[in-house]
Structures are given as structure tokens and as C-alpha cells.
Amino acid sequence: MPDQPLDLPQGTLDLLILRTLSFGPQHGWGISERVQQVSSDVLRIQQGSLYPALHRLERKAWIKARWGTSENNRRAKYYELTKKGRRQLEVEQDAWKRLTAAVAQVLEPI
């Protein structure tokens, strides 16, 4: 039995997308599936926010899109990290780690 799905904290969606794409090009559906899988169904991305986020990242030139063919032979839009995106991922990962570490420290029993 998986844990109850969690709502994503503000601002983490970009990080999840960038991280997922660091393993290779992926389409939107693939990204959301993968996040769900890897997080053992704890994290679930709302489709209503995934696509606007993808388009926003594309505009920031952190990811770029091209059309390809999916596993089941359908035309799909694949996103991949750009160099700028890779750098951004490092920045955000680092920030996230520091944030969680700090939060954990605060929550630690005295």
C-alpha cells in the first residue's frame, strides 16, 4: 500500500522536471509517470500545472523540445535539458539540499 500522495511544495516542480530530464529526453506524460514511480507514488504532478511549467522552462531556455516518436509509435513532444538547464539543476539541487538539511535540523528532537 503506497503512502497517501502529497501535494508538491511550492517551487519544487521545476526541480523535479529538471532532475527527471537529467536522465535523458522525456515527454510530458513520461515525466509525470516517472516522478510518480520514483517517489513510490508519493509525489503526483497535476497535469494542469505540469504543462504550463514545461512551457515556462522552455521559455527560460533551461529545456528544449523536439518532436519524436514514443515507445508505442505515437508522435510525442520530447523535452531535454540544455546546458543552461543543467547548470540550473545543480543550483536548485544544492539549494534544495541546504533547505531540507536546515529544516531537518530545526525538526530534530532536542
Added chain:
Amino acid sequence: MLDDFLFRVRSLFRKKAVEAELDDELRFHMNGQLDKLLKSGLPREEALRRVRREFGVLDHVKEECREARGVSIVEAGWQDIRYALRWLRKAPAFTAVALITLTLGIATTATMFSVVYGVLLRPLPYRNASRLIVLNETTPKVGLVSVNYLNYLDWRAQSRAFSQMAAVCGVSFTLAADPPENVGGAAVSSNLLSMMGLQPLLGRDFEASEDQAGAAPVALLNYQFWQSHFGGQQSVVGRSLALDDRNFTIVGVLPPDFRLIDRADIVEPIGTWATNEPGAKYRGQRGDTIVIASMAQGVALPQARAEMEGIAARLAKAYPDTNDRFGVALRPIRDVLSGDLRPAILALFAAVVFVLLIACTNVANLFLLRCAGRGREVALRIAVGAGRGRMIRQFLTESLVLAAFGGLLGSACAFWGIRGVARLLPHTLAGETLALNGAVLLFVAVVVVICALLFGLAPSLRAARADVQSGLRESGRNASGGLGQGRLRETLAVAEISLALILLIGAGLMIKSLSRLLSVDPGFRPERLVTMKMSLQGAKYATGPAILHFWDGVLDAVRALPGVKAAALGTVVPFASDHSRADITLENMELPVPGAFPHPDVHFVSPAYVSTLGLRLERGRAFTDADNSDAPRAAMINAMLAQRFFAVEDPIGKRFMFGHPSQERPPRWLTIVGVVGDTRLYGLADPARLEVYVPFRQSVRDEMSLIVRSERDPNALISSLRAAVASVDKQQPVFDAASMEELISRSVETRRTTLILLGLFGALALALAAVGVYGVISYSVAQRSHEIGIRIALGAQRGGVLSMILGRGARIAGAGALIGVAASLGLTRFMASLLFSVGADDPFIFAAAAALMALVAMLACYIPALRALRVDPIVALRHE
């Protein structure tokens, strides 16, 4: 930043492809999700339902993607504009009324702004124009007076606050031509042009050596004069020009934007003027001279003023006989050029801003009405995914599109308006400075945006607060005509009435002061009088007998003309804007300090002057032909002088002399033979001054005005009068011919123009406010027809219904009148300088304007009120 912009633009141009891709992408996702759910064993229908629910409203997602891509701002803006255009087209009546209102408001505002800009704001075409100062001398006896040339030389030598000073003397020449012409000119210091940053269009500027008396006569031609008299020929430089029997060499042509305070067709160096000008050698004489000076870098006006006052005080001490109590006035050149128009222009501009505000209020009201029916549409659009921000943008776009059309039409109308107004301006403010130029267009653009915000804001905020649920549930008609909006509209109507009332009160005050002004007794009878000037120059009029011979010839020739009732000669004819004043010393008077001697206007007149002008002879006798050079010197004084100095005794037979008594000269007494009534010499609003009259045979003048009382229309006489003068000397020019009534009318020109425009704007404001009140009341009647129907069905008396609606109108009108009166009390004192013998808080005008406004407002309510009475209860009830 640039990348981002390119991305947006690319998205915009590839709009179709991007949209299709977005569709494909989302469909791919949905299919993936669907496959997954089907695989997990859900029935197809359930799977589809879940996918759809998960995705939410598809349009919403798309809209957000578009927004994320950033195209939406540009694209949505274009969409909004198209939508707004469609929306405006759909309601032609609304659009037409709103557009007409806006066009009127913007056109009047733009027209007046062109005047404000042209007269008060436009950068003057001079270098460092803000540092150019016009200097005059002042004396407590008169106020501003001309500058004496010797004083100017001392100023120039002693002043440090000014880096340069130049004298400008008004002169006139007789130009030998057919017909002979009197041309206005100026004698200027050689540094004037370069100080103002101007260069001759052709030829050369004056040289410093030409500032000295005795320099060979040279002249620069005014651009217009060059065009009209020399056809704009380049070869004019070096040619000679015969002026007053002297040959001037033309050394150049002035640039077109060279403008002095008075028109100067021919400009000569000050040295040429000083050569044969007594005023250049004697400190007591003042011609028609001003000084233009450029303040040194870093010097402010108060500093310069303090320095000049110090110099004047030193001169007054050094030359008490001529300079006692003389001071210096410093005025920025722009103030001098705009003359006394500034308060009138500002008052009128304030008036058109009020008209514009009323127009905007009207349009805001229309917008609110229009939007009342759109509650449902707004709710629907928000429900299907349009953000509230987007809706506000939509409304603002609509008002902006409307305002922009208003701005276009308004500018087009202003083009004609400016032409009309340019004709109303005094000729000294060359009309060509008024134009629909870049500044005016920029102003219109700003006005358009402000208007759009003014009348687009209320409906926008309302839309932002729109409640989707109730908006969708309620029927369109009732959607948002709630109490709050009704109150807002009433407030707007109250504002309109108070604004319009302010304008009406302003116009009323102007009407009253103009009628008071025109009923002022000028001291003579102006009907059917005509006057024209002659200035005798050159060798043939070098002696007194020659001049008198000419004047006698003219009087004889003119009196022989049919239609001439009386003819006379005089100087300083009322309203002809000449002046000639002198200190006098009354026999046996206690001698005051030099600066406090009586300083009357001096008229040199022919015997028939009193009877021709229709002056009141209060005592003694008028001059006769016997008052000639052989007879004892005679004079008449005016009633004011008689009263001030001979309050108890009879002035007849008493004596006075010109100037101050001095040891060297034996006094030359004039004996007072008559007393005549005061005249208004310089304008109806100007208080009477001290005046003395001297017979022209005893003091010969070479420049006089001919005054003729005609039996018929005096203007018809002008050409035969010119011919009569030509019969005496065909080389003698005649100038400034005008009927006295025309001169008087010209003297009240500013006030009349202000009145006409203010009246026009007041009427416009009144009409717009009436339309506004009508709109508010008639909408409320339409909205309440159901309620009225029930009341009538339940037995309400028609009178009760009528008073209910009129009561509402009366409340609006009353509140508007109160606020308007209160605001006017605060505002009209700013136009006090335009008023004449009327208080800025004249109770009669305030009451009359408020009554008129209230009456019009009530009439505007009466029509919809009558409509309410005709409500058929059955129809109204069935309507629900």
C-alpha cells in the same frame, strides 16, 4: 531579455503551429493516461471520466501554457482590441453617443491646449530664452514707462548681473512709395541679434561701431516686409532705401522668427537713431524704448532685480530732477510676449478641463450602464477560464479603444478649432504659433489614456469583483444594476452638475463684467467717429509754419468732404494707444520732490477737438483759432486735475508750466481757459488720469491724429479722407485708420474673447451635464418600471410616482448645485483679474447660474419621469 522577446515574438508568428502542437501534446498525455488506466482494468467510460477530471478544464490548461510561453500579453492585447471593436460595433447608439461626447471634450481641450502651448509653453526661438529679461523703468505716477537712453547706457556700464544688454526703440518711417507708407520700425543695439541667438537670413548683422551716433544709416529688413516689398529677392542686400528723406543701405534680412513686442518692418542700428534724436542726449526724455538683457550664468531674477534697483536708486540720487523715484521693472521675455493674456488663457484652459471631465463622467456613466448588462457575460468568461486580470484588461482595452477613437476625431476637430481660435487672438501674438503640432498631439495622447482610465476603471473594478455563481444564476437584466451602482452613477451625475455650474458661474461673471465695462462712460461720444494718424517727416516739414500749413490744409480738405460733420486734430486720442506725458508745475504750488510732480497726459489739439470728440466742456471755453503763436499761451485741464488742485477755487485763469521750475529758465506759463470732462484714454477699465490740453498752434506737433465725426458709417469715409490728405501732399502716408467704435471694441477684445469661449464651454458643459442626468434618471426609471407598475397597481397616485422620480433628480441637482457653488467660491477668485467691477463671488450671478443649472437638471429628469407615469402596470408585471 532579448532572447525572451524573440521567443515571445516567434511564438506569436508561429501561433497556429504552436497551438496545434499544444493540442497534440496534451492529447498525447491524455492518451497515455487513458492507456494506463485501461490496462489497470478500468472500464473505458470510467477511465475517460477520470482522465478528464484529472486534467481539469482543458482550456484553462491551454490558457496557462500560453501565458507561460509569454505570447499571451501581445496576443491577448490584440484579441482584446478586436473584441472591443466588435463590442463597440454591436452597440452603435452607445458608441455614437460616447464618441460624440468624447470628441467634443477632447477637441475643446486640445484646442485650448494649443493656445496654452503656443502662448505660454512653446520654447521661444531664442538662445537661452529663459534668461532673457525685458527691462522698463517705473514711476509711481504711471507705472511702467519707457527707458531713457542715457539711463540705459548707465545700466549697461554698471550691471554685473546681466552679461549683455540691448536697447530697442520703437520708431516709424515714411517710406516713399505709391501710395506713401508709414512703416513701423525699431532701432536696436548691435548686439541684440547675437544676444538672442539669431542671425540675419541674408547679409550681415549690425556692427558695434554702428551703435555710435553719426554712423551711416543702414537697415535690416523684417522677413515679411522683405517678402511683401521686395518679393523675397536675394539681391536686396546693398540696395538703398529712402526713408524720411534719408538713404538707408540695406545690409541684410532678418530671420522669419525674429519678433519684437511690436511689429518692426525695418530695423536700424541705435546709432542711426541717436544721430538725430533729442532723447538720446537728455535724461528727461523717454521715447518708446525697452531694454532686453541676458542674465549672466548663475544669476537668478531676484538677484538681478536687486542689483538693478540699486543702480536706479544711485541714478535717482545723481539726477534727481529727471530720475527721482524712478525704479526698474524686470519681466521675463515670455511674460512680456504673452501680454495680459495669461490669466484668460489659464481660466479658459481650466474651463475646458472641466468640460473634458464632464464628458468623461458621461462616458463613464454610459459604460456602467453598458456593463450592467454584461454581468452574465463576465461571469461566463471567468467560468470558462479567463482570469480576472484578463477581464480588467479587457474592460480597460475597450475604454482605451473608445478613447483612442475620441482622440482621433477630437484631434481632427481641434484642427479646425485651432484655426478659429487663432483668429480670436490679438494680432501681436502671431497666429502661426498655434498649430496642431507634436506637442498638442502628445497632449491628446496623454488625455486619451487618462480618459480611458477615468471611465474604464469603475466597470473594470466591478468586473474584478464579479461573483461567478450569482452572475451566472441571475438573468442578464438584473445582473448588476444593484444599489451600489445606482449610487455610483448618481455621484457621477452630481459631479457633472457641480462642474458645469462652475463654468456657468464663470461665464456669468464674465458677462456681467463685460456689460458693466461696455456701459462705462468713455467721456466722449464714440459713435460715427473715425481716426487716422499722420507723421510728418523730412526736410519739407522741418519748420513749424510748414507743419501747420499742412495740418490746416488737411482740416480744410476734410471739412469740405460730403458726409463730414466735424473734424479736428489731436494727439493721444483715446484708445489709440499713444501716450505723451509731462510733469507740470502749478503756479504757487508747494513744490514736491522731483518724482512727485503732477504728471498728466498732454494732448495737443486743434480748436474743434472738444466739439468733434464730444467732450463735456465743464467750465470756461474751448480753444479757438485765435489761440495761436501770437496769443498768450492757453490750456485746458480735465475735471480730475481741476478737482485735485483747485478743489475750492475756480481754475480758470490759473497758470501752470511744463517741467520743474529752474533758475536758468524763466517759467513759460500757460493760462487755464477751460475744464473738460475726464476721458478713458487707455481702456474702459483704466481709471481716469490727469489730462491737460494745449492748442496745436502754440505747440506744433509733427505727428497727429485726424478725428472726423461722420454723418453715416465712418468706415465708408476712410478712403475719401485718404484722398483728401493726398490732395494736400500726395507723398504723405496715412496710417492706423479705424473707427472709434472699433478701437473701443479692440480694447475689450481679450475680455470678449474670454467671454465668448467661456460661454461656449459653459453651454457645452450644461448640455453634457443635462444628458448625464437624463441618462441616470431614465435608466433608473427603466429599471424600476416593474416596481412602479406594482405601485400603480396597488393604487399609488401618479403624482406620488412623479414626485418620487423628480425628488431623486432634485436630490442630484441640489447636491450638485451646492458643491458647484462651494467650489466656485474657491475657484472664481483666480479669474478676479479678468473681472471688472464685479466681485468674484457676485451673489446674483451665483444664484442665477445655480437656478439655471437646477432648472435644466430638473427638465432632464422630467422627460423620464413622464415616461414612468405611462408605465402600464399590466405590461410591467407581465414582464417579469
